[in-house]
Amino acid sequence: MTDMKPETLAIHAGYRSDPATNAVAVPIYQTTSYQFNSTEHACKLFALEELGNIYTRVMNPTTDVFEQRMAALEGGVAALATASGQSASAMAIQNIAQAGDNVVSSTDLYGGTWNLFANTLKTMGIEVRFVDPADPEAFRRATDDRTRAYYAETLPNPKLIAFPIREVAAIGNELGVPLIMDNTAAPVFCRPFDHGAHIVVYSTTKYIGGHGTSIGGMIIDSGRFDWEWHAERFPMLNQPDPSYHGAVWTEAVKPLGPIAYILKARVTLLRDLGAAMSPMNAFQFIQGLETLPLRMREHGRNAVEVADFLANHPAVTRVIFPGRMSGEARRRADAVFDGSYGGLVGFELAGGREAGLRFIDALKLVYHVANIGDTRTLAIHPATSTHQQLSPEEQMAAGVTPGYVRLSVGIEHIDDILADLEQALGAAASVTTRAA
């Protein structure tokens, strides 16, 4: 099945019918616990001699289908669902880094991840070294023998410059450091494992669900990083784990395949920190996932049309969209994207901050929310919302100019999207005229 295409995997991977009832739709196993067949069965499950359901904080049959489906779509060996994208990125790092260790991360990050890295991980003694992805070699220079991972987003906004996955993964392979990619903004049209990344994380809250009903996250293991080969760098996977009767994860999983990283995350971090996805949310994500490849095509098509429309509009001074970039930024996008430049489009208004606010307030169809990846078209003015706490200099460094507006282009009919943008741009342009 794993050699099937994304459209098929999104509907079929990891499940045929319910073993108890033959139900074709994945049932919602809304249960906390599972009865053991015998004392011997219980004993084997707790010893990890046999994998099976014990308690829904650690695994659940509905969530299991969602995990298998995501692993199949990404070309990974196993996956772990979490309560949110934030818990996925936190655990992806906590699984291999402890106090005294460091992580080298791209500066171009989602705000929540930035806070997690710059503040919360710091209080735990994990240092995050931020480097500019414009120079992939910066990752090498920031690496020392306590570096446990590289971290970046495939398509970070607001800059929307694709991350050089191949270049940084190659440095990681050389130095023995795994590359963790947040692929939230680029599902289906980018598979980071195909370009050498080792771990993928998602906020499934966005495109994976698409319906905007549920918060969730996912960690996916490529199974292609050799943790044993780099045993000194990864004591948490190669030395006896006191929290699991002295298990050495790389050895314990040998009969199960190359899943040391993801199994440890499940049976230690999910067990101890408890950021589990609810079965109801896993069910919601399974419904969304069925149409993900179809939706991504439509998001991508509509985004191209929106970008073209904006580029020809007199109130717009600049359009930020990978498909309209040139030079190195375009080369990077074309190196990792297949068949789409995604659904995110940024643009700058001639009228600056005032025009940005007017534009947002004039929207009728498009929603004003701090979110991306919904079926609905969404807009935000970062300078006065998501990036409001930054100084003007920090805003500029992040690519947020006063007149910058970010769109997450939805899958409504393109004519209706353009009509709403047109009328809102008219309202924004009146500011320019007045100011001039």
Ligand SMILES: *Cc1c(COP(=O)(O)O)cnc(C)c1O
């Ligand atoms: C939304 C988002 C997150 C955080 O996900 P939540 O599900 O909201 O916790 C992480 N990374 C990116 C790129 C996001 O867009």
